[in-house]
Amino acid sequence: MEKQVKRIGILTSGGDAPGMNAAVRAVVRSAIGQGIDCIGIRRGWNGLINSDFLHMDASSVSHIINKGGTMLYTARSEEFMTEAGRAKALATCKLLGLDGIVAIGGDGTFRGALALSRQAAEAGHSLQVVGIPATIDNDIGCSHYTIGFDTACNTAIECIDKLRDTMQSHERCSVVEVMGRHAGYLALYVGISVGATAVLIPERETDFDRDIVEKIRRARLSGTTHYMIVVAEGAGSAMEIGKRIHQEIGIDPRVTVLGHIQRGGSPSARDRETASRMGYEAVQALVQGRGNCVIATQDGRIVDLEMEHALQMKKEFDMERYQVLEALTNNKGAGQMF
Ligand code: F6P
Numbered sequence: 001m002e003k004q005v006k007r008i009g010i011l012t013s014g015g016d017a018p019g020m021n022a023a024v025r026a027v028v029r030s031a032i033g034q035g036i037d038c039i040g041i042r043r044g045w046n047g048l049i050n051s052d053f054l055h056m057d058a059s060s061v062s063h064i065i066n067k068g069g070t071m072l073y074t075a076r077s078e079e080f081m082t083e084a085g086r087a088k089a090l091a092t093c094k095l096l097g098l099d100g101i102v103a104i105g106g107d108g109t110f111r112g113a114l115a116l117s118r119q120a121a122e123a124g125h126s127l128q129v130v131g132i133p134a135t136i137d138n139d140i141g142c143s144h145y146t147i148g149f150d151t152a153c154n155t156a157i158e159c160i161d162k163l164r165d166t167m168q169s170h171e172r173c174s175v176v177e178v179m180g181r182h183a184g185y186l187a188l189y190v191g192i193s194v195g196a197t198a199v200l201i202p203e204r205e206t207d208f209d210r211d212i213v214e215k216i217r218r219a220r221l222s223g224t225t226h227y228m229i230v231v232a233e234g235a236g237s238a239m240e241i242g243k244r245i246h247q248e249i250g251i252d253p254r255v256t257v258l259g260h261i262q263r264g265g266s267p268s269a270r271d272r273e274t275a276s277r278m279g280y281e282a283v284q285a286l287v288q289g290r291g292n293c294v295i296a297t298q299d300g301r302i303v304d305l306e307m308e309h310a311l312q313m314k315k316e317f318d319m320e321r322y323q324v325l326e327a328l329t330n331n332k333g334a335g336q337m338f
């Protein structure tokens with residue numbers, strides 16, 4: 001028979017993402033509704049190491065569904081990567097009597113959760129962990145969607161639309177760097193949505209002449225006098241790309257690095273709704289004895305996947321969207337681009 005879940009911990013870890021608060025709220029309210037006690041762990045895994053926690057009741061998560069950031073704070077914990085660090089964290093779990101932990105973050109967060117659960121089992125302590133994917137990069141293999149991505153796209157689009165107004169007036173070229181150290185999803189979606197002249201992503205090797213110079217030329221030949229180049233952080237430095245454009249075709253681009261502004265802001269409807277469904281499902285998984293899993297979206301449905309298996313899953317490159325992007329940035333027709 002499954003052990004009854006009486007008390008769980010909840011934490012956010014890694015880079016924050018809009019909608020994390022909505023997920024915290026959903027976990028707390030769903031758990032309390034099932035008679036489960038909730039402990040908020042502050043500052044990611046460091047909170048377990050340092051006994052940094054708070055008791056959460058239903059009202060402790062009031063008025064956060066609309067807020068960006070995370071009320072629990074977040075961190076990337078070096079100490080938790082070590083066995084000694086996890087042993088300290090386990091001592092806190094034991095002291096608090098935690099049966100499970102819901103960890104909201106990226107795959108680094110989930111790897112840490114799984115290592116903790118295994119170390120607990122070796123010490124004869126049962127600790128079920130559940131991961132909820134939240135990162136603006138949308139780069140978690142097992143889930144089609146991660147909390148925060150939609151809001152980050154909308155934020156970047158809003159900024160780039162503003163940039164375009166001034167680029168158009170001055171007939172300039174804009175090079176905009178969006179986040180995504182290892183993944184180009186944000187750049188891809190944003191590039192399609194702003195009608196970029198060219199988009200560079202880490203998943204595709206850049207040929208400067210083909211991917212930038214030629215696209216600017218085509219845009220110019222079709223009547224455009226301003227150009228929007230979107231670069232994912234992992235595909236190169238916007239500053240360097242701007243300099244090279246200047247050297248090679250003589251136009252003088254303006255460079256904008258959107259940076260951490262993309263991680264903030266009130267979460268979109270999609271992020272609030274997805275976070276709420278995932279938070280609810282995380283508690284269901286624990287209550288129904290399906291711990292050590294990641295809550296994921298697959299074709300719009302919320303599913304839970306065994307954590308070790310989930311961590312091995314790789315996201316296929318989004319060829320369909322890339323083809324759309326290529327088709328729209330290789331426009332040879334006459335008339336204005338965008
Ligand atoms: O959370 C993901 C992410 O925003 C990446 O896109 C970016 O490269 C990185 O985090 C930035 O991390 P930091 O907050 O440590 O600067």
